[in-house]
Amino acid sequence: MEAFNWGLIAPILVIQGILIIVAMIDLIRTDYTNGPKWLWVLIIIFVSTLGPILYFVLGRRQR
Amino acid sequence: MTLFKKELLENWRNKKWIWVPLVIILLSIMDPITSYYLPQIIDSVGGLPEGSTLEMPEFAPPEVIMMSLSQLSSLGVLVLVLMSMGTIAGERKSGVTELILVKPVAYRNYITAKWVSLLMLVWISLFLGLLTSWYYINLLFGDLSFVELLQITFFYGLWLTLVVSLSIFYNALIKTPGLVAFLTILTIMVMSLINQVFNHVLEWFPNNLSSYILDMLMTDQLSTDLIATACVTMILSIALVVASIYTFRVKD
Numbered sequence: 001m002e003a004f005n006w007g008l009i010a011p012i013l014v015i016q017g018i019l020i021i022v023a024m025i026d027l028i029r030t031d032y033t034n035g036p037k038w039l040w041v042l043i044i045i046f047v048s049t050l051g052p053i054l055y056f057v058l059g060r061r062q063r
Numbered sequence: 064m065t066l067f068k069k070e071l072l073e074n075w076r077n078k079k080w081i082w083v084p085l086v087i088i089l090l091s092i093m094d095p096i097t098s099y100y101l102p103q104i105i106d107s108v109g110g111l112p113e114g115s116t117l118e119m120p121e122f123a124p125p126e127v128i129m130m131s132l133s134q135l136s137s138l139g140v141l142v143l144v145l146m147s148m149g150t151i152a153g154e155r156k157s158g159v160t161e162l163i164l165v166k167p168v169a170y171r172n173y174i175t176a177k178w179v180s181l182l183m184l185v186w187i188s189l190f191l192g193l194l195t196s197w198y199y200i201n202l203l204f205g206d207l208s209f210v211e212l213l214q215i216t217f218f219y220g221l222w223l224t225l226v227v228s229l230s231i232f233y234n235a236l237i238k239t240p241g242l243v244a245f246l247t248i249l250t251i252m253v254m255s256l257i258n259q260v261f262n263h264v265l266e267w268f269p270n271n272l273s274s275y276i277l278d279m280l281m282t283d284q285l286s287t288d289l290i291a292t293a294c295v296t297m298i299l300s301i302a303l304v305v306a307s308i309y310t311f312r313v314k315d
Contacts, residue, residue, distance in 0.1 A: 008096060008203075011195070015085050022081050049089065056082050057145045 023052035070180035087192035094130035125280035148244035151234035235307035
């Protein structure tokens with residue numbers, strides 16, 4: 001089996017990282033979310049990929 | 064024009080310009096990479112039983128990009144629908160719409176500003192997603208020309224345009240964002256059902272776009288079917304927007 005090429009996987013990890021960071025920054029800066037803030041922190045960090053998306057779709061309150 | 068700028072700013076503020084492209088990129092590169100690493104993945108989860116041999120299919124580049132497209136057709140469409148469900152419905156609920164429409168703003172401009180700004184977001188995301196997918200395909204599987212990439216983006220973008228128009232239409236009709244998303248997805252599912260049942264009659268149904276795209280990649284030429292389907296899709300999208308302007312005017 002050939003060596004696993006991390007260079008190919010890296011972009012995926014980077015994108016996931018950016019999503020998490022952006023979601024976290026947004027979460028810190030907003031005052032209100034749907035549901036408790038600490039819950040969103042857990043979801044964003046621990047539910048990989050889907051967590052930040054869920055936050056953007058459901059967690060942000062429409063102003 | 065000011066409304067359009069306001070929309071762009073708003074989409075930037077609620078980070079749509081960041082996360083939608085990223086998610087689309089993620090969705091479109093997931094499949095090429097996993098299918099490339101399929102043998103290793105099978106190995107790492109325990110491998111095949113002794114003695115059994117599984118011929119790994121060799122994927123041709125067009126097949127791989129079709130995988131990306133099918134990924135976008137399911138999860139991508141879901142994300143787009145969820146992303147756009149609140150554009151008008153949410154604003155109406157919170158009263159922003161009244162604030163805007165108090166000023167001398169035509170309903171037509173309000174709706175089209177929403178529509179165009181969403182479409183810009185969708186098309187740019189789609190292009191970025193398919194561009195990365197194309198990069199990976201050229202790296203891992205084989206050649207796919209850039210012109211083909213542009214053609215795929217264009218024709219597939221029309222399908223997503225229809226999805227966005229559908230979502231805008233329901234947005235103008237209904238005030239609850241969740242219901243908008245539900246109805247949009249329901250409509251898309253019903254459309255694909257209709258397409259399966261009446262496939263022999265409705266040759267130019269929008270749902271056939273992807274299969275015609277595959278044909279185009281395989282045979283290397285633009286079929287009249289593809290162009291006709293593209294036209295039908297465009298006309299449907301525009302009709303939906305016109306209809307939503309009309310219903311919006313009646314409802315408000």
